[in-house]
Amino acid sequence: MVEEIYPHIYYQNGILEIEGVKAEKLAEEFGTPLYVYSRKALEYWFSEFDGAFKELPHITCFAVKSCSNVHVLKVLKELGAGADTVSVGEIFRALNAGIDPKKIVFAGVGKRPDEIEYALEKGILMFNVESESELYTINRVAENLGKVAPIAFRVNPEVDPKTHPYISTGLKESKFGVTLEEAVDLYRKARELKWLNPIGIHFHIGSQITEPSVFKEAAVKVANLVKELHSLGIEIEFFDAGGGLGINYNPAEPPIPATELAKQIVPIVKELGCKLILEPGRRISGNAGVLLTRIIYKKERENKLFYIVDAGMNDLARPSLYGAYHHIIPATLKVSPTKTADVVGPICETGDILAKDRELPLLEEGEIIAILSAGAYGFTMASNYNSRPRPAEVLVENGKPRLIRQRETLADLIAREF
Ligand SMILES: Cc1ncc(COP(=O)(O)O)c(C=O)c1O
Numbered sequence: 331m332v333e334e335i336y337p338h339i340y341y342q343n344g345i346l347e348i349e350g351v352k353a354e355k356l357a358e359e360f361g362t363p364l365y366v367y368s369r370k371a372l373e374y375w376f377s378e379f380d381g382a383f384k385e386l387p388h389i390t391c392f393a394v395k396s397c398s399n400v401h402v403l404k405v406l407k408e409l410g411a412g413a414d415t416v417s418v419g420e421i422f423r424a425l426n427a428g429i430d431p432k433k434i435v436f437a438g439v440g441k442r443p444d445e446i447e448y449a450l451e452k453g454i455l456m457f458n459v460e461s462e463s464e465l466y467t468i469n470r471v472a473e474n475l476g477k478v479a480p481i482a483f484r485v486n487p488e489v490d491p492k493t494h495p496y497i498s499t500g501l502k503e504s505k506f507g508v509t510l511e512e513a514v515d516l517y518r519k520a521r522e523l524k525w526l527n528p529i530g531i532h533f534h535i536g537s538q539i540t541e542p543s544v545f546k547e548a549a550v551k552v553a554n555l556v557k558e559l560h561s562l563g564i565e566i567e568f569f570d571a572g573g574g575l576g577i578n579y580n581p582a583e584p585p586i587p588a589t590e591l592a593k594q595i596v597p598i599v600k601e602l603g604c605k606l607i608l609e610p611g612r613r614i615s616g617n618a619g620v621l622l623t624r625i626i627y628k629k630e631r632e633n634k635l636f637y638i639v640d641a642g643m644n645d646l647a648r649p650s651l652y653g654a655y656h657h658i659i660p661a662t663l664k665v666s667p668t669k670t671a672d673v674v675g676p677i678c679e680t681g682d683i684l685a686k687d688r689e690l691p692l693l694e695e696g697e698i699i700a701i702l703s704a705g706a707y708g709f710t711m712a713s714n715y716n717s718r719p720r721p722a723e724v725l726v727e728n729g730k731p732r733l734i735r736q737r738e739t740l741a742d743l744i745a746r747e748f
């Protein structure tokens with residue numbers, strides 16, 4: 331009997347499998363903590379998203395920050411993805427995966443001149459410019475290279491994305507982008523600069539958005555600006571609508587279909603006659619990955635049960651950083667009473683909590699559990715805090731697991747301390 335948790339992640343007769351491979355077997359073979367991704371799940375989520383926009387010329391630029399392993403990027407590249415990047419490191423990864431530079435966009439509030447130079451030399455599609463100072467820096471670097479830089483401004487449409495404050499980016503008080511009021515003047519200035527070519531417009535209002543109407547609210551404001559720019563003879567070819575579509579962190583709740591997002595944006599962009607760029611991260615990789623961890627100890631106190639596992643906040647930062655919910659399930663399903671427990675890591679921080687006051691089946695020391703929805707902002711936010719080597723990453727392809735990043739070793743920890 332198969333019980334689906336997320337596409338390609340399911341129980342088969344009570345045993346958790348990821349695309350045909352048992353979670354227990356993966357933990358045994360590669361050790362824990364272990365990040366595991368399913369190729370078919372990546373394909374599923376990419377197609378679900380990309381397919382929703384098929385009526386418009388568009389590029390789905392995967393947000394590399396959400397899951398940057400080069401083998402994951404290669405899978406997405408094969409499906410036609412471009413890349414949304416925020417550093418020279420991410421551009422390097424995307425190029426390494428074979429992604430066409432003409433499908434790479436480069437955002438970020440603090441692009442250094444050397445990063446701008448690298449991106450220009452590689453011939454990326456466009457720079458999403460976040461300030462006037464940056465505009466002049468790009469112009470200067472472009473002049474030195476003798477190569478015109480294609481740019482878009484990241485505008486801040488001041489729409490509340492109704493998500494966690496730490497991942498809201500489109501409000502006036504946030505550091506990102508330029509205001510709608512500043513934008514026209516900035517586009518005029520960009521047009522006058524010899525080494526810049528303003529070809530696009532960009533916005534991104536936040537992440538893990540579950541209210542699709544906010545995308546429309548933002549898109550309408552930005553489209554009005556595009557119309558004004560067109561009337562001034564500034565031709566905007568690319569309308570970059572950012573990322574942000576949320577996922578269902580609780581598998582019992584259905585995800586918002588990507589078509590709901592498309593409904594909000596497509597008619598607006600169609601009317602403008604622009605090409606659409608999208609920058610989904612979490613939506614593609616989030617539910618295509620899990621973090622497997624082993625229960626090291628059980629600790630029971632009066633009215634309190636702790637499962638101490640071998641993954642900590644250094645391996646998965648989201649719960650302690652944002653108080654984020656990640657569903658947790660055992661690798662082997664059993665009929666047992668449930669009990670409220672905290673799942674905690676081994677880090678010397680009170681906040682090293684993966685799940686708080688969670689109703690879980692009674693689990694035993696040595697058991698493997700899966701922390702779900704860990705494919706986005708999981709490994710990419712992992713650190714070596716407490717001198718813990720970072721986990722390995724495995725990609726399962728049609729029943730075959732492939733190690734795509736070796737577990738770090740103790741030697742790796744001090745390798746650069748010479
Ligand atoms: C500019 C930009 N684009 C795309 C993304 C990807 O967002 P998400 O993973 O929510 O789709 C982010 C992160 O929030 C971002 O800052």
Ligand SMILES: N[C@@H](CCCC[NH3+])C(=O)O
Pocket residue numbers: 497499537538648706707
């Ligand atoms: N790191 C955040 C998302 C940040 C998006 C970056 N703009 C998360 O884990 O939810």
